[in-house]
Amino acid sequence: xxxxxxxxxxxxxxxxxxxxxxxxxxxxxxxxxxxxxxxxxxxxxxxxxxxxxxxxxxxxxxxxxxxxxxxxxxxxxxxxxxxxxxxxxxxxxxxxxxxxxxxxxxxxxxxxxxxxxxxxxxxxxxxxxxxxxxxxxxxxxxxxxxxxxxxxxxxxxxxxxxxxxxxxxxxxxxxxxxxxxxxxxxxxxxxxxxxxxxxxxxxxxxxxxxxxxxxxxxxxxxxxx
Numbered sequence: 001x002x003x004x005x006x007x008x009x010x011x012x013x014x015x016x017x018x019x020x021x022x023x024x025x026x027x028x029x030x031x032x033x034x035x036x037x038x039x040x041x042x043x044x045x046x047x048x049x050x051x052x053x054x055x056x057x058x059x060x061x062x063x064x065x066x067x068x069x070x071x072x073x074x075x076x077x078x079x080x081x082x083x084x085x086x087x088x089x090x091x092x093x094x095x096x097x098x099x100x101x102x103x104x105x106x107x108x109x110x111x112x113x114x115x116x117x118x119x120x121x122x123x124x125x126x127x128x129x130x131x132x133x134x135x136x137x138x139x140x141x142x143x144x145x146x147x148x149x150x151x152x153x154x155x156x157x158x159x160x161x162x163x164x165x166x167x168x169x170x171x172x173x174x175x176x177x178x179x180x181x182x183x184x185x186x187x188x189x190x191x192x193x194x195x196x197x198x199x200x201x202x203x204x205x206x207x208x209x210x211x212x213x214x215x216x217x218x219x220x221x222x223x224x225x
Contacts, residue, residue, distance in 0.1 A: 008090065015082050022076035026069055030137050033065040037141055041148045048156060053172050055149040056180075062145065066138045070129040074122035081123055085113050088206045124199070131198025134191050135212075142191060146184065 040058035044050045089109035122129075134142070153169045160166055170177030196216070200209035210218070 012083075012086055012090070015079055015086065019076060019079035019083055022072060022079060025072050026076060026133075029065050029069040029072060033062050033069075033138070033141055036061050036065070037145055041145070044148065044152055052149060052152045052156070052169065055145055055152060056172065059142065059145045059149075062138065062141055066130060066133060067126075069133050069138075070126055073129040073133060074124055074126065077124045077129070078120070078122060082113065082116070084203070084206070085109060089113070127194060128198045131194035131196075132201065135195040135198060136201075139191065139195055142188065146188065149184075 037058050040054055040061075044052070044054050089106050093106055124132075153166055154160060156169075160169070167177040167181060170180045172180050196213040197211055199211050202209040
């Protein structure tokens with residue numbers, strides 16, 4: 001006869017370990033992105049002859065790390081949800097020790113956990129995961145690289161206060177400077193949209209809070225009292 005108590009104890013411990021492992025993998029990817037960005041910025045401003053597009057290359061590397069970290073976050077999110085469900089349907093009722101708990105809801109929740117064990121599909125899309133990581137870590141990194149790139153365009157080979165010359169300096173190969181600036185603007189606009197549209201990591205009544213975009217829309221549309 002299987003001891004269900006011991007099964008649950010070991011299962012909970014394994015879930016926490018898996019979540020911790022994937023959390024550390026997220027931190028490792030962020031560290032790689034930070035070190036790469038810092039090294040390229042240092043090189044770009046340490047060498048006067050360094051072209052400005054090395055900072056754009058750093059931006060591409062950081063974007064690659066973002067995609068990698070978003071995929072890792074999808075797996076971490078599976079274990080995070082599992083632990084949250086265990087807290088809701090197992091730990092909470094045990095701590096309350098009250099007859100007021102909804103036994104039917106608890107049994108249904110535990111049954112759903114058992115069914116979810118047969119699936120490894122992510123519970124969050126790659127775009128939503130990317131938005132979460134942008135809001136948490138990669139937004140500041142992208143902003144630093146953007147400001148460093150603009151500063152590089154402005155300072156080298158000498159400070160300029162003419163818009164035409166500034167735009168001309170942004171040229172990359174056969175791509176005109178205006179097109180590069182527009183592409184950067186579109187990229188950062190998409191990052192902001194993804195960050196605001198991604199779900200919140202805050203939990204309210206055992207459910208994820210609404211995204212920042214929904215909060216902004218809700219506040220604007222709320223009638224005045």
